[in-house]
Amino acid sequence: MAERLWREDRLEQAAVAMQAAFDAGLPASHQFDLQRMIDAELATRRRCRRVRVSEELELEAAAMQPAWLAAVGVVAGRALRDVTRALDVRWPMPVLLTLVPDSNWVTFVHARYGYYATRSERLKVVLPPASAQLGGCLRVAALHEMAHAGVAVVAQGRAPRWLDEGIAVWVESDGRPSGDIAGAWPLFASADALSGALEGHAMSLDGRDAAVCYAVVGRMVRDEAARGGAISLHDWLRRIGAGEPWRRAYGRAFRRPFWRTEREWRRSLRDAGGR
Numbered sequence: 001m002a003e004r005l006w007r008e009d010r011l012e013q014a015a016v017a018m019q020a021a022f023d024a025g026l027p028a029s030h031q032f033d034l035q036r037m038i039d040a041e042l043a044t045r046r047r048c049r050r051v052r053v054s055e056e057l058e059l060e061a062a063a064m065q066p067a068w069l070a071a072v073g074v075v076a077g078r079a080l081r082d083v084t085r086a087l088d089v090r091w092p093m094p095v096l097l098t099l100v101p102d103s104n105w106v107t108f109v110h111a112r113y114g115y116y117a118t119r120s121e122r123l124k125v126v127l128p129p130a131s132a133q134l135g136g137c138l139r140v141a142a143l144h145e146m147a148h149a150g151v152a153v154v155a156q157g158r159a160p161r162w163l164d165e166g167i168a169v170w171v172e173s174d175g176r177p178s179g180d181i182a183g184a185w186p187l188f189a190s191a192d193a194l195s196g197a198l199e200g201h202a203m204s205l206d207g208r209d210a211a212v213c214y215a216v217v218g219r220m221v222r223d224e225a226a227r228g229g230a231i232s233l234h235d236w237l238r239r240i241g242a243g244e245p246w247r248r249a250y251g252r253a254f255r256r257p258f259w260r261t262e263r264e265w266r267r268s269l270r271d272a273g274g275r
């Protein structure tokens, strides 16, 4: 119930439902992150105001100087345009960029920047204060999380995790992902191993292993974009969105079997050095 309300972005009701669930005996560990997300987003909503930047973008931020808000809107608007172009997205609903004003509310977020979540009426991107610095990493963080929103729209939420994350890293770096991949072999030697590492809780997403993992998936997407061009990449995502299994969709979009590509990655990772 609380999760459904949260997905609808009805945060006041979600917080009440969450409390009711705990009162009824739901173990606290069960939905701990959901509760903390609801609390952080609700506290932000109470503190912040919402402004419309464009038809496709809204901003929820603490009421600061209009000049600051306008500057954030410009950076976020450009990031959204870049994502739209890179992934050929037709946005079915606006992106809501929520800037959490207090870092104490989001200590539970161990992510590269923030998080993205599909809501029933908005595509919501939440960034903690550390990721929302003007002149700092706001642009990169917005690109990364908005790219997740774009992948979710085009691939209809069916992209494998490694590809979703790889595209976000590729987009955030304007198509030139960097980062050290030494040590990636043999830990991240297959697409499934990468997805497993990113989905599992064994790896802290702001730690060293995660940095290597992000570097690998970013390069994988860069290489595929170089191989087939943007058109093949878009075709691949759209086929996944239409329900084709991602490996078969890759074969059709790039006209080569995925196992061959995976074998080449494996070789290049081995050449880059193991741990």
Ligand SMILES: [Zn+2]
Pocket (backbone or CB within 6 Å): 112, 144, 148, 165, 168
């Ligand atoms: Zn990400």
